[in-house]
Amino acid sequence: MNKPLTAVSPWHGRLALGGIGLAVAISLDLHLSLSGQVSPIWQTLSEYVYGRLGTASAAPLFSVMCLALSLGSVALLAGIAKAHRPGTTAVCVLLGVWSAGLLVCGLVPVDPDGQARSLAGQVHNLAALTAFLALPAAAFVLTKKGRERCPWEPRRTTIRRLATASFASVGVVLGGFVLTLVLGPANQEVTLGLFERLLFTVDVTLLLTMVRPLR
Numbered sequence: 001m002n003k004p005l006t007a008v009s010p011w012h013g014r015l016a017l018g019g020i021g022l023a024v025a026i027s028l029d030l031h032l033s034l035s036g037q038v039s040p041i042w043q044t045l046s047e048y049v050y051g052r053l054g055t056a057s058a059a060p061l062f063s064v065m066c067l068a069l070s071l072g073s074v075a076l077l078a079g080i081a082k083a084h085r086p087g088t089t090a091v092c093v094l095l096g097v098w099s100a101g102l103l104v105c106g107l108v109p110v111d112p113d114g115q116a117r118s119l120a121g122q123v124h125n126l127a128a129l130t131a132f133l134a135l136p137a138a139a140f141v142l143t144k145k146g147r148e149r150c151p152w153e154p155r156r157t158t159i160r161r162l163a164t165a166s167f168a169s170v171g172v173v174l175g176g177f178v179l180t181l182v183l184g185p186a187n188q189e190v191t192l193g194l195f196e197r198l199l200f201t202v203d204v205t206l207l208l209t210m211v212r213p214l215r
Contacts, residue, residue, distance in 0.1 A: 008151050012079030013214030019072020020207055026065040027200070034058060043193045045200060046110035046124065059109065066106025073099040076207065079214040080142065085150055087141055094138035101131025125177075132170045135203055136163035139210060151213035162206040169199035 007013070031040060034051040051058035077095040081088055104127035111121030140163050143156040152159065176192045 008214045009079040009082045010215050012075045012082065013211055015075035016072045016079065016207070016211045016214065019068045019070075019075060020204060020211070021072075023065050023069035023072065024204060026061060026068065030058060030061065030065070039193055040197060041191050041194050043113060044110065044196050045193075046105065046128070047113060049109045050112055063106040066102045070099045070102040070106070073102065073207065076211055076214070079211075083151060087144055091138050091142045094134045094141065097134040098131045098138065101127040101134065105131070129170075129174065132166070132173075132199060132203070135206065136166040136170075139163035139166075139206055142210065152210070155209055155212065159206065159209055162202055162209060165202045166199065166206060169195060169202055173199055 027045070030038075030045075030048045030051070033053055034048055037051045038047055046062075048062045049057075049059040053061070073095055077092050077099065080095070081092050105124055108120050108124045108127070110124045111118055139159050142152055143150075143159050172195045173192060176195065180192065
């Protein structure tokens with residue numbers, strides 16, 4: 001009889017949930033507090049840095065959101081590393097890229113809507129793209145077939161479906177971004193903000209599903 005799978009690392013799991021939960025809470029607060037300033041349909045999450053919470057800038061709160069999600073992801077990375085399974089190194093590298101990309105996005109602001117592209121804005125966009133590609137890639141490597149008694153095996157199908165949805169959402173957002181660059185913001189046809197929020201929701205769900213075996 002196969003022995004039941006045990007928790008990989010409950011402590012890392014709790015840290016991961018704390019970071020992810022804080023990031024989600026801040027995201028909801030930004031959406032509610034800045035609903036009249038930033039369109040959730042047309043504008044991206046990164047544009048909350050230009051919102052105003054009374055007399056204060058919303059930029060620090062956005063940075064804390066990115067930092068919390070990054071730290072939660074690092075806790076997930078550490079928990080996976082503790083499992084010592086084949087392919088762990090590749091998963092940890094990809095999760096590290098995801099976490100670093102989030103940190104850059106929190107520290108380097110996106111270009112204001114309608115303004116010329118700056119070096120900082122390009123760094124922000126590249127970091128975001130790299131991060132959003134690295135996370136689903138990590139999920140696919142984590143759930144690769146043939147890993148005997150892998151704690152993530154019972155959730156393999158769910159994780160892979162979420163990773164596929166993440167890749168698809170990235171494609172839509174990237175395609176819409178390129179189209180906007182070609183046509184100009186005035187002729188924007190794809191609701192970048194809505195699809196990016198869909199991508200954010202999918203990725204948070206993916207992270208939570210990956211965290212579960214830790215606990």
